[in-house]
Structure formats: C-alpha cells, structure tokens
Amino acid sequence: MPDYTLTTSENLQRRHAAEARFRWIGRLAVLLSLGFLVLMFFSISTRGMGAFGQTHIQLEIHFDEAMLDPNKQRDPQQLARANYKPIVNQALFELFPEVQTRRAQRSLYRLLSSGAVFDLANMAGQNPDLVGSTQLLWLPASAEVDLFMKGKVDVSLEEKLRRLKNNEIAWINQLKVKRQIRKKFNTAFFTKGDSREPELSGILGAMIGSFLSLLVCFSIAFPVGVLTAVYLEEFAKKTRFTDLIEININNLAAVPSIVFGLLGLSIFLGVFHMPRSTPLVGGLVLALMTLPTIIIAARAALRSVPNTIREAALGLGASKVQTTFHHAVPLAMPGMLTGTILGMAGALGETAPLLMIGMVAFIVDVPQGITDVATSLPVQIFLWADSPEKGFVERTSAAIMVLLAFLVLMNLFAVFLRRKLEKQW
C-alpha cells in the first residue's frame, strides 16, 4: 500500500521534478514534430528555388533567308519545320572564332539546350518577317551549363568524371565576361509538358492532367456524396440497412488508396474498357476515394443545422423534400463545401491509385480533354524523382513546391469558407 503520509519536502521535490520532466518531454515532442515539418519544407525549398530560374545565353542570330526559306514563300508552316541548327552554329562561331576543330565546335553547340532550335522555329513560324533579319536573342542553355551557373557542378573534380569539360567552362566564363549568359525566369517550367531534357521540361501537362482529374472527381463525388448524406441524415430511418451503409462508409475512409487503384484497373479498365491513362478514369478512382470524406463532412454539416428550422418549414406546410432541399441543404452548404474542398485537396496529392491505372507514362503533350492520356502533378513528381538526370532534382523540388502551394491555397479557401459562411447556431 502506498504511503500517503510522505509529504516531506524531499518527496515533494522529487514529484515536482518528475512533473517538470514530463512537461518538457511533451514540449520536446511537439517541437520535434514541428521541426520535421520545418526541415522538410526547408530542404525541399532550398533545392527547388533554383528551378524557377533557367540559364540563357544571348546570341546574335541571323535568320538567313537562303538557308531557311530558299523559295521566298514565307510560309509559316514551312518556316516552323526548317532546320535552324546551322544558323545557331553560325552565331556561335562568330562569338568564338578561335574554335576550329569539328569536335570543339560540336561541344560548343552543346552549351545550348537542344530545345533552342525549336524556340527559333516557333518564333519564325509565328512571325515570318523575321527571316532575313538579325536578332539578339536569349536562348536556353543546356542542363549542364545551367547546373554550373547554379554552382552545382563540382569543378574540383577530375575532368574525366565531369560531364562539363574544362574548355566548356572556359567558354562559359568568357560569356560571363561579355554578359551574354545569365539566369532568367524559367517560363518553360510553367508552359511546357514533360521532356527527357531537364531544361525543357515543364509541369503544365501535369497540372492540366491534375485539374481534369479533379474536375471529373468533383462532378461525381460531390453530388453523390451530398445526396447520400441527405438521405442518411434526413430521410432514412435507422435500420440494419443504414447501419450497413454507415459501417461501409467509415471503413472505406480507411482502405489503402492503392486498393482503389486496383479497383479502377480491373473494373473501369478491365470490364468497362475505358481509355487507359486518362483523367476520366483517374477522376473516377479519386471520386470513389473521396466519397467517404465528403459524406462524413456533409452529414456533420447537416447535423449542425438546428431542428427548429426544419420544424418551422414543416409547420408552414412544406413537404419533407421541400424542407430538406429549400432549407436544410442550403444552410449546410458551406460546411459541405468545406469538407469537399478538403477531400479534393487529398485527391490532388494522391499518387498510388493513379499509378495503377497507367497515368504514369512519359507524356510530352498537354492533355486537351478528359479522354487524352495524361499524368498528374504528384505522378510527375514521382517520375522525376526516379530520373537519374541530375537536373531533375531541383525540378522535382520545384514541382513539389507548386503542388504544396495549390494544397495550401485549397486549405486556406476551405478555412475562409468556414469562417465567412458557416453560422454558429
């Protein structure tokens, strides 16, 4: 039996020390957990910031008529297909006249991104008047040069072990002196689809894919979820059937997401033969996943509408359906929307089920509709994270920053809705 008479100061000191210790452990646990959060944000943003800038090289490009448009037709399509490599080479040779050997010339050309010629082709295709003129243009540099400019190439390493050779570094330094190389805002990152070359790859395709998937997801999960909640809260009597539905919903909320992917694979693709790798199927799978979240939130919102409102409507002669859809549902709408937005945010970050239905392919084109092949933002992150190319590391981090920014925006919007529209009864 414990000795309750022990109230000597020594014992009390011990107990107080234990108290202080306990409190510190608690504080430490909170700090450590938040520390992980900070560490994660910090390590990703320090790696990702660089990707928002892209090294460009300034060249004096002469759009040579004889090379590009020998027939003088100025046909935009013809111009977009012409070969721009010679005129880029020419501009480079003018800049570095001392480079004579074939091999050196080739490596000189490699300072530029292989996408630079496509930029020129687009430019000339849109504006045929350029042909014959000479323009000072900033063209994207290759990923290696970009990494060097961002200080991510270890120059102390032996030349053989580096992809960027000494002569190339010397050229870059010459360009630096002439102020013809510098970092500019990386617009390609937001306006292009995926690419094998880090400096040409962008997240537009993935963003559109995510957006289309969410659109499909919302247009299915929201109505079905809300109507289910309305039925369970307002109409259904508590029977074994409704109990079963309840258990089901709670259970589905905790089923591993990858299982939903397998469901999509074998039913939507296997049985219904829907097009593989498309936002349509992705959205459907995400809808099934978010359904429980939306139902649970919508039910909570309906429950918070006081019964007096319903009784008043019924008392004035409204029918049950009128009471529900004219009064209870509109009043619960802010809460329902808040829950739906949070569910959508969860769906936006989901990766595993999309891998199962094939939204994991290498896709360059930006999807135009829900039946085009596409990836999504988290899947793009997964694909880039897997890539051995060093230039993709910062792009992966930057894509994560964009994804997190979207998630934060959605969450803030949900908080805003709750603060502004939700009534406290």
Place this chain on the structure above:
Amino acid sequence: MEPPKTMELRRTGKLVKLQEQIIIIALMLCSLAAILVTVGIVASLAFEAFQFFQKIPVSEFLFGLEWSPQTAIRDDQVGASGKFGILPLLGGTLMISTIAMAVATPLGLYSAIYLSEYAKPRTRVWVKPMLELLAGIPTVVYGFFAALVVAPLIRSTGSGIGFEISSESALAAGLVMGIMLIPFISSLSDDVLCAVPKTMREASLGLGATRSETVKNVILPAANAGIIGSLLLAASRAIGETMIVVMAAGLSAKLTLNPLEAVTTMTVQIVTLLTGDQEFDSAKTLAAFAIALFLFVLTMILNVISLKIVDRYKTIYA
C-alpha cells in the same frame, strides 16, 4: 381568382407525393454507391485472386518463405517457376510499420498530452493546425524527402560509425512514415483526451496529484480504449502506405530483422507488378490482386476493431 377545387388540390397533392417518392428513391440509390464501391473492391480483388489461386495454391501463397515473381518466357528456363510466398513481403511491411509506429507513437501521444493538458489556448490554436499540416502533405513528397534527405543522412551516419547501410533501407522509409503518422495519432488522441470528463481531472488535482500524475494515473487509463483505437488506425495507415516505401524501401524480398537492409513491402510489390507491361492473366499480374486482397482484409480487420473501440469509448463518456 377562384380558389382551386378540392379535387384539383387532391390531384396536385398526389402528384407532389409521387415526386417526393421518386426523389427519395433517387437519394437511396445514391447512398447505395458506398456499398457498391465496397462490393466492387471485394468482387474485383476476389475474382482475380481466385484465378491466381488456381495457379498457385493458397497454402503456398500464405506460408511460402520466398518471393520471386518471375514467370518463364520459355518453359526450359532456369528458375522458371516463380515463387509466390507472401511472408517476406509481410515481414518487410511489418518491420517498416513497426519502425514507423515506434517513431509516431511517443511523438504523437506526448504531443497530444502536451496540447490537451499543458499548452495555453493560444499555443494550441496554432500548433494543432501546424501538426495537421503534416497529414495534408502528399505521401509522394514524404517519399522524395526520404529518398533524398533521410536515406543519405542515415547512410553517411552509418558509414561514419562503421556500418555499411544500403541507400534504400527499412529505417529511412520507417522513420519518414513515422513522421507522416504523427498527426493521425496526435489529433485523434487529442480528441480522446479532451473527451475525458473535467470532473475526473479536477478530482485528481484536488486530491493533490500533480498534473503529470493526473495524466498517468487518471486520464490515460480513462482514455485507454480511445488511444488504442487511434494507434490501430495509424497502424492500418502504415500497412497500406505506398509511395514512401516505393520511393525509399527498395525491392529485395527477403526475411530479415535488420532495419538497415533494404526490404520490400506488399504495396511496393503491387506497384512493381502492375506498372509497366503486363499480360492480364499471368500469375505475376494476378499475384498483385492476391496481395491486395490480403492487404484489404488485414487493414479492414484493423479498421473495424479500432472503429468499434473508439465507438464504445465514445458511448462511455457521452
């Protein structure tokens, strides 16, 4: 205007009633969707798994000690018959989940205790959403963090003290998964702790116990069931988690107790079996569905138990 006649009123009344009936039936059909999803999951998994078990006996799948799902291209190939024993995968899954729970349980629980018993309301108001932010971060981000930051860190620390650690290790994946689970445990436990009636807390403090003694001797025992429920729910998350392990745990299926080695999990194998080229009825593809069925049943058991416990807990103090 002449008031409508009784007959007309009755007719419109009937029409309204019919409309309402239709609407209610439509609502009921919607609520069936939730059941349909479950039925769909069970049916699709069971159907494919059944085909798998016609090729590979159930006992071999459940008790086999080897996992190497290669199927033969030619009949006379060496090692032509794949080995489909789930135990190495289960072992890897359990090891990573155990590490994750070992990280998340103390951190989550102590955070919940601190926030519910000690923190000032002002601190609580901004710390709680910050912790929940951890739950909102997509798992692919955790996976990237594990592969890019945590795994190299563990590796260099290991080589610093003379351990050879592979770049993909159960430890890295488990640690990061533990961080992911903190908010699941902390916010559920926080709810549970706050639900313990104030009177119990005050009685203990009034008798002269310190706050920590109150927590240990009164509140935790009272909240026991709810906390266990939240831990089970977190464990079920850990078992079903995919992206972190795909990106950080590796592919080598072996039964080991060494957390510094690379292991593989059930979810990783499902992903590897089903991404890339696949024939739909090969044992390799079907094996993914068998694993998924096993995973589904396992997590469902955990979920049902934890939901039951939490429910019962709620009714005690409601």
